[in-house]
Amino acid sequence: xxxxxxxxxxxxxxxxxxxxxxxxxxxxxxxxxxxxxxxxxxxxxxxxxxxxxxxxxxxxxxxxxxxxxxxxxxxxxxxxxxxxxxxxxxxxxxxxxxxxxxxxxxxxxxxxxxxxxxxxxxxxxxxxxxxxxxxxxxxxxxxxxxxxxxxxxxxxxxxxxxxxxxxxxxxxxxxxxxxxxxxxxxxxxxxxxxxxxxxxxxxxxxxxxxxxxxxxxxxxxxxxxxxxxxxxxxxxxxxxxxxx
Amino acid sequence: xxxxxxxxxxxxxxxxxxxxxxxxxxxxxxxxxxxxxxxxxxxxxxxxxxxxxxxxxxxxxxxxxxxxxxxxxxxxxxxxxxxxxxxxxxxxxxxxxxxxxxxxxxxxxxxxxxxxxxxxxxxxxxxxxxxxxxxxxxxxxxxxxxxxxxxxxxxxxxxxxxxxxxxxxxxxxxxxxxxxxxxxxxxxxxxxxxxxxxxxxxxxxxxxxxxxxxxxxxxxxxxxxxxxxxxxxxxxxxxxxxxxxxxxxxxxxxxxxxxxxxxxxxxxxxxxxxxxxxxxxxxxxxxxxxxxxxxxxxxxxxxxxxx
Amino acid sequence: xxxxxxxxxxxxxxxxxxxxxxxxxxxxxxxxxxxxxxxxxxxxxxxxxxxxxxxxxxxxxxxxxxxxxxxxxxxxxxxxxxxxxxxxxxxxxxxxxxxxxxxxxxxxxxxxxxxxxxxxxxxxxxxxxxxxxxxxxxxxxxxxxxxxxxxxxxxxxxxxxxxxxxxxxxxxxxxxxxxxxxxxxxxxxxxxxxxxxxxxxxxxxxxxxxxxxxxxxxxxxxxxxxxxxxxxxxxxxxxxxxx
Numbered sequence: 001x002x003x004x005x006x007x008x009x010x011x012x013x014x015x016x017x018x019x020x021x022x023x024x025x026x027x028x029x030x031x032x033x034x035x036x037x038x039x040x041x042x043x044x045x046x047x048x049x050x051x052x053x054x055x056x057x058x059x060x061x062x063x064x065x066x067x068x069x070x071x072x073x074x075x076x077x078x079x080x081x082x083x084x085x086x087x088x089x090x091x092x093x094x095x096x097x098x099x100x101x102x103x104x105x106x107x108x109x110x111x112x113x114x115x116x117x118x119x120x121x122x123x124x125x126x127x128x129x130x131x132x133x134x135x136x137x138x139x140x141x142x143x144x145x146x147x148x149x150x151x152x153x154x155x156x157x158x159x160x161x162x163x164x165x166x167x168x169x170x171x172x173x174x175x176x177x178x179x180x181x182x183x184x185x186x187x188x189x190x191x192x193x194x195x196x197x198x199x200x201x202x203x204x205x206x207x208x209x210x211x212x213x214x215x216x217x218x219x220x221x222x223x224x225x226x227x228x229x230x231x232x233x234x235x236x237x238x239x240x241x242x243x244x
Numbered sequence: 245x246x247x248x249x250x251x252x253x254x255x256x257x258x259x260x261x262x263x264x265x266x267x268x269x270x271x272x273x274x275x276x277x278x279x280x281x282x283x284x285x286x287x288x289x290x291x292x293x294x295x296x297x298x299x300x301x302x303x304x305x306x307x308x309x310x311x312x313x314x315x316x317x318x319x320x321x322x323x324x325x326x327x328x329x330x331x332x333x334x335x336x337x338x339x340x341x342x343x344x345x346x347x348x349x350x351x352x353x354x355x356x357x358x359x360x361x362x363x364x365x366x367x368x369x370x371x372x373x374x375x376x377x378x379x380x381x382x383x384x385x386x387x388x389x390x391x392x393x394x395x396x397x398x399x400x401x402x403x404x405x406x407x408x409x410x411x412x413x414x415x416x417x418x419x420x421x422x423x424x425x426x427x428x429x430x431x432x433x434x435x436x437x438x439x440x441x442x443x444x445x446x447x448x449x450x451x452x453x454x455x456x457x458x459x460x461x462x463x464x465x466x467x468x469x470x471x472x473x474x475x476x477x478x479x480x481x482x483x484x485x486x487x488x489x490x491x492x493x494x495x496x497x498x499x500x501x502x503x504x505x506x507x508x509x510x511x512x513x514x515x516x517x518x519x520x521x522x523x524x525x526x527x528x529x530x531x532x533x534x535x536x537x538x539x540x541x542x543x544x545x546x547x548x549x550x551x
Numbered sequence: 552x553x554x555x556x557x558x559x560x561x562x563x564x565x566x567x568x569x570x571x572x573x574x575x576x577x578x579x580x581x582x583x584x585x586x587x588x589x590x591x592x593x594x595x596x597x598x599x600x601x602x603x604x605x606x607x608x609x610x611x612x613x614x615x616x617x618x619x620x621x622x623x624x625x626x627x628x629x630x631x632x633x634x635x636x637x638x639x640x641x642x643x644x645x646x647x648x649x650x651x652x653x654x655x656x657x658x659x660x661x662x663x664x665x666x667x668x669x670x671x672x673x674x675x676x677x678x679x680x681x682x683x684x685x686x687x688x689x690x691x692x693x694x695x696x697x698x699x700x701x702x703x704x705x706x707x708x709x710x711x712x713x714x715x716x717x718x719x720x721x722x723x724x725x726x727x728x729x730x731x732x733x734x735x736x737x738x739x740x741x742x743x744x745x746x747x748x749x750x751x752x753x754x755x756x757x758x759x760x761x762x763x764x765x766x767x768x769x770x771x772x773x774x775x776x777x778x779x780x781x782x783x784x785x786x787x788x789x790x791x792x793x794x
Contacts, residue, residue, distance in 0.1 A: 092694075093715050103698075107702040107707070152700075363756075371761070390759065429740075431756070447659060448745070448753070449741065449742070454742075463648055463662070
């Protein structure tokens with residue numbers, strides 16, 4: 001039973017056909033990594049799942065909710081889908097723990113004590129319990145991204161989306177973020193990850209989706225993909241990324 | 245209703261727009277031509293003593309006059325023509341003629357620079373030397389004489405009360421107890437009311453037209469100031485009436501700064517001549533009779549109940 | 552007339568009567584000056600609160616996704632910013648009066664005061680709206696997406712993410728508007744509010760001690776505006792440290 005189901009999804013930015021007939025299913029508990037050259041539409045793809053980008057044709061059903069339907073309750077959808085961004089996007093006026101508490105309090109109506117307790121647990125889970133009362137500006141990039149992951153987890157989402165979560169980080173910080181993501185994958189979270197981290201894809205994902213020019217070129221189980229991608233373009237891309 | 249709104253808009257806008265539309269107080273049309281004036285017509289000008297202030301003005305080529313812009317029928321800047329008109333303004337033009345002679349007679353405004361004043365700015369305007377004279381329904385009194393000099397009295401009136409025609413409760417100053425009375429800030433009217441009836445509530449605005457609107461709307465129960473000014477207000481709104489007797493004596497003089505050698509006697513002579521040769525009576529007929537209905541030939545005391 | 556000893560001490564030293572300490576005249580006419588000061592403070596406080604409320608609302612209108620609200624916002628800002636405050640005050644006092652609206656009171660002086668306070672709020676609200684709008688648009692788009700992706704609604708995102716940051720970022724310009732507002736309350740004297748400037752005008756017309764009367768008013772305005780400036784600077788520094 002797929003929890004995310006794209007069927008012939010199209011999207012245009014003006015004349016640019018950024019998503020061109022996407023068909024994709026993600027099962028509950030699956031970890032899917034989306035790779036591809038920049039401009040291939042992979043970020044747009046992941047953003048449509050949360051309806052940060054609306055689609056113009058086709059159907060997209062997430063956890064039973066028709067995301068393509070303009071009347072769908074978008075806030076209800078987003079409560080069930082967590083999103084982690086390349087630029088972390090923490091709220092700079094709130095401390096780490098307040099960043100995590102905001103949505104549980106205002107959206108779920110949790111009280112301050114309960115949401116703070118949960119926020120502390122999540123900070124411990126991502127390895128920075130001691131940073132609870134720091135403002136984002138006092139945190140390193142890796143720490144900020146881990147707070148952002150904790151913030152998304154605080155809503156107890158069924159699906160976590162990661163949009164190039166390590167692209168803005170220095171090399172030494174990438175590892176601490178990937179460790180947290182690996183742990184989540186092991187715990188059985190449904191994850192869709194756009195990344196250039198081939199190592200992460202190889203170790204932690206169930207499937208790899210390769211995109212180019214708005215289309216899914218290849219969609220294979222991770223082992224098969226790395227053993228030898230079927231598609232020439234995927235092989236070329238892979239060889240480039242791995243040699244870097 | 246609509247007409248009131250239009251007038252309020254005009255009133256408010258007048259403050260901001262008039263100055264701009266009329267080129268900053270009508271300075272431009274009154275500028276004497278710097279080259280032609282002194283040399284060509286020196287012969288036609290009256291001779292004054294070198295030490296006298298009127299000589300200084302004649303040499304300067306300009307008489308700076310503080311007057312009101314919205315005080316029918318004494319001083320008004322006509323929004324249509326941007327020219328000043330009214331009783332006070334015509335008296336001032338006589339002074340200009342007396343100082344500048346034949347050329348002044350041809351076009352007195354050429355030698356006059358108008359400085360707009362409101363009640364409260366009349367004395368500062370003189371003390372700061374922004375105007376040579378202030379002709380603006382300026383009541384001569386002891387306190388003011390400590391600060392400035394005055395000419396002889398060129399007009400005499402007294403304070404009365406203006407109410408709506410439908411009003412039957414206010415008949416004299418004693419009836420103003422607990423009532424809201426509108427008058428201008430910095431005027432003798434304000435002090436007179438405060439002195440005659442301390443239980444009257446004073447609404448102090450910059451000038452009388454807003455007071456009239458406040459009366460029309462019931463924001464004020466009465467407007468009180470010099471009768472001649474009230475005449476102008478009745479003319480603007482026939483649904484108002486003047487009640488009671490004079491409760492003050494308001495002798496108007498031309499205000500001048502202290503220390504102007506020979507200037508007050510000079511002005512006094514011009515005023516006396518105007519009364520003697522009928523020019524004064526003509527001005528009264530032109531400006532005051534249309535609103536008061538009576539005729540006068542000088543600033544007499546007779547028939548004044550208050551005194 | 553209460554004499555707080557300022558004048559007496561000068562006279563005791565043989566000083567001339569007009570050589571009083573600057574501002575001493577305010578203690579000779581305490582009713583006028585201090586009632587006036589109190590009214591000025593009231594106008595400033597109510598006007599500032601109103602300007603902040605009106606300005607914030609209009610700023611939200613201006614960035615709203617609903618076009619008619621944006622039009623209302625633009626019309627408000629352009630109208631109140633491009634007409635003189637004096638004209639607006641006259642309209643609120645006499646114009647609305649002509650339409651039968653007296654700010655829910657039958658008392659003339661109360662109604663004038665409320666017209667004055669409303670004028671302060673509406674006029675400065677236009678400037679506040681522009682500052683707040685700039686602040687709201689200055690909040691990084693990524694943060695708004697992050698908030699929305701957590702399930703916060705449009706309004707909740709404004710309320711908990713955009714506005715708090717906006718107020719911090721806009722404290723200096725808002726402070727300047729507040730100080731301008733304090734000074735602009737003097738215009739309320741033209742519609743008959745017996746605030747500081749009118750107090751000075753009355754004292755001046757009764758005593759002809761022009762320099763003293765207006766000198767006292769200048770002192771009293773400075774007593775209001777200098778602490779306001781210092782307060783804004785302090786807030787600004789504090790918030791800079793907090794970042």
